[in-house]
Amino acid sequence: MNILGEKFGYELNSKGYKVLPPYLRLIQGDGVNLESLGKILESVKKAGWSTVNVSFGSGGALLQRLNRDTQKCAFKCSHTVVNGKQVYALSPHHHIKGLISFILRLSQFSSNVNVCKHPITDPQKTSKKGRLCLLRSSSENGYITMEEGLGDLEKDLLIPVFENGHLLREYTFDEIRERAELPEVKRLRDVNFKNSTNSS
Numbered sequence: 001m002n003i004l005g006e007k008f009g010y011e012l013n014s015k016g017y018k019v020l021p022p023y024l025r026l027i028q029g030d031g032v033n034l035e036s037l038g039k040i041l042e043s044v045k046k047a048g049w050s051t052v053n054v055s056f057g058s059g060g061a062l063l064q065r066l067n068r069d070t071q072k073c074a075f076k077c078s079h080t081v082v083n084g085k086q087v088y089a090l091s092p093h094h095h096i097k098g099l100i101s102f103i104l105r106l107s108q109f110s111s112n113v114n115v116c117k118h119p120i121t122d123p124q125k126t127s128k129k130g131r132l133c134l135l136r137s138s139s140e141n142g143y144i145t146m147e148e149g150l151g152d153l154e155k156d157l158l159i160p161v162f163e164n165g166h167l168l169r170e171y172t173f174d175e176i177r178e179r180a181e182l183p184e185v186k187r188l189r190d191v192n193f194k195n196s197t198n199s200s
Helices: 002-008 034-046 096-107 173-180 183-199
Strands: 026-028 054-056 080-082 085-087 133-136 143-146
Touching: 034 054
Parallel strands: 026 054
Antiparallel strands: 080 085, 133 143
16 A cells, blocks of 8 residues: 555545545455454554455355365265166266276266276275265264265255256355354454343
8 A cells, every 4th residue: 555655645534534435445365354354444543544445255164164175175076877777987088098997887877987097196096886875973063974874864954956957946145144154253242242232
């Protein structure tokens, strides 16, 4: 903001803080979360700038702060159905011959081979195969994904939402927001609601 102020000028607001021209603002969109917001705004204030100069953008960091490496998590194909028939095949190892072999297996409706990823360079990235089910667990995260034949399908928490071009289950935006809400955000909202109720 100091550089922009030197190049484009600024005015002082009623509280004595510097404000850039109305056509010029900054947006911070990296590393933004509940903890960093206050620190950034405090730095802006200490530098003598009004917080009106800056806006914020954030993606998943405002929800569950997950990324591909949080739990070494990835979404992989584990089971296929072609023309109403279940098909099992080994996923290709990222090369053309493997891809051709994979397509041929699909066309022949071969059985007894599950779909999975098994990279030679990193065995830890081997994916689960077959029809999977998500079960409640006593582990830290509370859930466990079981491979085909190992889990109780009657207790499977996963439900079909989209299949063959058809939406099978609809959720409202409010339902999605409630499901994705971070615990600390909910606590903060509850505290604010309680304080506003007490003050009124």
